[in-house]
Amino acid sequence: MPPERKPKYAPQQPPLFMASPRSLIQDTKRLIEQSRKVQDEVVRSVQLKTATFANTLLPLAQNENRVALESHTITFYQAVSPDAALRDASREAKKLFSEFGIETAMREDLFVLIDAVLRDSQDETLDIESQLLLEKEHKKYLSNGLGIPAGPEREAFKKIKKRLSELSTEFQKNLNEENLGIWLEPQELEGVPGDVVERLEKGQDDGPNKDKLRLMFQYPDYFPTMSHARNSETRRKVFLGYENKCNQNVPLFEETIILRDKAARLLGYPDHATFRLEDKMIKSPHTVNSFLEDLRSRLAVRGCEEIDKLKQLKKADMGVEKYDGHYYLWDHRFYHRMMLEQQFSVDQQKISEYFPLNTTVQAMLEAFGRLFGLVFSDFDLKDRIHIAAGDRSGHIWHEDVQLFSVWDDKADGGEFVGYLYLDLYPRQGKFSHAANFNVQPSLSDADGNRRYPATVLVCNFSRPTSTKPSLLKHDELVMLFHELGHGIHDHVSKTAYSRFHGTMTVQDFCEAPSQMLENWCWMPLQLQCLSRHYLTDENISEDMIQNLIRSKNVNSGLFYLRQLHVSIFDMMIHQPESHDAIEKINSSELYNSLWEGITQLEGPKIQGEHRYEWGHGEVTFFHLMGGYDAGYYGYLISKVFALDIFYEVFKRDPMNPKEGRRYRHMILEKGGSQPEMRTLVDFLGRQPRTEAFYKDLGLTEARSI
Structure with a gap:
């Protein structure tokens, strides 16, 4: 059907993406200074006894709106720009915005005015969105340390918030800039679709990787290889390469979960999960954990039944003499794909x-x-x-x-x-x-x-x-x-x-x-x-x-058990028994032991105390660092x-x-x-x-x- 005719001109032109590294930082500083002036003017002009939504919250919210029209674009460059200098400047801009956000949220002169507005809000007729803004803004100040008495603890909290912002930025940069891969012989890629193999980088004739092909750990290379490579050893090497593609993020991640726990305790919460869930639809960690454990118990039997069927498929594929009775994490995409093709006539390549x-x-x-x-x-x-x-x-x-x-x-x-x-x-x-x-x-x-x-x-x-x-x-x-x-x-x-x-x-x-x-x-x-x-x-x-x-x-049992694996891991690291416990955590061992224990898929066979430290998959995605902390559920x-x-x-x-x-x-x-x-x-x-x-x-x- 042909598109309907539209008006000739749109009332607003699309955003421009013509920034330079210098202009990104200049614009960021301009927006921050603009916001600081608005805040100062509210504090200067509003008395405690005359504070209302209209003279206190509304100017701040209108400024926030104006800033958002530019700041979202400024911080977006880090995700997509082909210019590394622009990406770095965008990350620096995000850091500056974050630091200013911490500064703002710890301004006691603003907080006392907003607190007064909240206490007297019944005297104003506010629409539901404005009332929600008032409540969330008030909570923001408490969550950023103004419920902590002025002194060393509040200063410690402020330093934690600043450091958490730095850790998040560095973590995301490492993921975006990740460029690792693995050199493989062509025969190791038997079964991988030809269009995938054709686009792989070829080793130089005069170099150590002559006649080899470089497989990257990005989705378009990784997933087809794990689904189609007939050689189990190839799948194992590629799987382990992917799980170790960003190991420099491990100390950043572990420092983050330690600091989150410390910050939550300074605010008077028993743990970070309790703090984060307070504003969610499901407000109780107990309710979340009960839901996750109930679903896990009800899917566990199905997961084992599914593995048994997949093992039979693997046995038939490998032959009785070669089959070792195991079903590994790097087996699953391959035999899941084979099951769909052989038993359900679902060929994803043809589809x-x-x-x-x-x-x-x-x-x-x-x-x-x-x-x-x-x-x-x-x-x-x-x-x-x-x-x-x-x-x-x-x-x-x-x-x-x-x-x-x-x-x-x-x-x-x-x-x-x-x-x-x-x-x-x-x-x-x-x-x-x-x-x-x-x-x-x-x-x-x-x-x-x-x-x-x-x-x-x-x-x-x-x-x-x-x-x-x-x-x-x-x-x-x-x-x-x-x-x-x-x-x-x-x-x-x-x-x-x-x-x-x-x-x-x-x-x-x-x-x-x-x-x-x-x-x-x-x-x-x-x-x-x-x-x-x-x-x-x-x-x-x-x-x-x-x-x-x-x-x-x-x-689907195994699919949802994998979702449960990440969700349960997320809740566990953000709900430790004590701060001492989180300081001693080995996040990778916990992540991998839960992965194997919940899904019943087997990882590499490593002997000794650290037998689960074969990969660091918890740092190969951004969710738990980028807002889904105590929220992956x-x-x-x-x-x-x-x-x-x-x-x-x-x-x-x-x-x-x-x-x-x-x-x-x-x-x-x-x-x-x-x-x-x-x-x-x-x-x-x-x-x-x-x-x-x-x-x-x-x-x-x-x-x-």
Whole structure:
């Protein structure tokens, strides 16, 4: 269907990405100084007895909005810029913003005014978002040490906060800049898809790696190799290389969890988990731990049964004489893939041929456009906006980037919504996982003028070759839907304050909207509409779709046990018995022993006291350093909410535009501007339930969270 005609000009041009390292730092310092002046003016002009939301909180919030329109872009460079100097400057800018945030949150002169406003807030009529802002702002000051009496302990707390910011920045830099790989003989890559092998770096004829191929530890190389390499020793070497690709992060991680625990105790909490959960939907560590342990106990038997079946497959594959009775961590992707192919006729390589990246993206945007009342248009400066340059220079940061303008459809008024960027291929120095980044929030400025959002989907799919486009396996399709879910959430959110915009909800809810959209990847009609073979233009066959759907819960016990592994590890390191216990922790041994113990998949056989210290996987991803601390369980809890919404509202008619728009206005538009449980209850018309989650897993008995 042809796109609807849109207004000729958008009311706002897209962000510019024309900064230099120097300008990033200059702009950061300017914004910090601007903010400091606003804070000083509030303190100067407001008396304790006359403090109100309007004269105290509102000027601070309006300044925060103005700063966000620039600061999000400034700190985004570190994730995607091809210029190492720009990435470094962006990290330095983030550090400066963080240090200023600590300084702000420890200003007692501001806190006493905000405390007075909170105590007298019943005398003001505040909307729900403003009341929430007041409460969270007050809590921010307490959480940053102003509940600690002035003196040595408060100063110690301030130093901890500053050091934690430095550790996070260095940790992320190490991940982004990671460039390790492993040199392998061509025969060691037997079974790996040819298009993967073809793009690997070849050793120089006059060097030590002559005739060898260099496999990188990035997703497009790593996952196909682990799924297809026939040589078990190859898979073992690649697995261990991946688990040890960023070992310099281990001391940073362990220092972080020690400092977090110390900070929580200074604030009067027994541990960091209790401190972090206080503001979540699930507020009690006991409730989280009970949920995780209950799910673990109910999945344990299934996991063992799944391993038994996979062992039989491995035995048949290797032959009785070679089979050693073990099923290793590096076996799982390989034999899971083989099981799907042999027992369910699911060949991910063949399936991927029906999902070339660019055509799939267009089909996804059209589908969700119809559902939510949006139109995504390839960005054309001449048609869409007045820009003197008359070209795309400055509006993208790399030639790979695609830019779309987003509009309401005709039925919803045809108004401009915002800008969507797609940065989908890996490159050196780029953020190495998949994520959505907001570079400009949507909000109303102090004069009532609307500012429109700009958001970026950052992924790392395989690059096209001279003979093939980038092709998406089904799990990559699910990932793309997930990240697009964040992007749509970011676009349609309408909040007064930038801190509540889009995905800025409490952590154990923010994944729910994206996880909800993953269900479309398992619906027959949606899969057909999304698919188009890269050579023949044919849609995927009904037989292939039905085989794929039948395979949905194959080895799902092991999948969720792996999720539980990380979630339980996260809770354990942030809920130690004592501070002395966390100071003595070996995070890698704990991480790996839990991985083996919870999933029952075997790691390398190392003898001695440190038999689990064969890798350092806890530092190969950013979540536990970057905001998901004592919050990784949120992926599982959010899944409960996501499936409850889907089964209740969308399963019967996934493309119902009436329900899609109701979901857009009642869930996505709200962002974090009201308590998330209220958002859920308003939409569902009842309290959320666990039945759909357990039903989807094939566990019929539901228990409350």
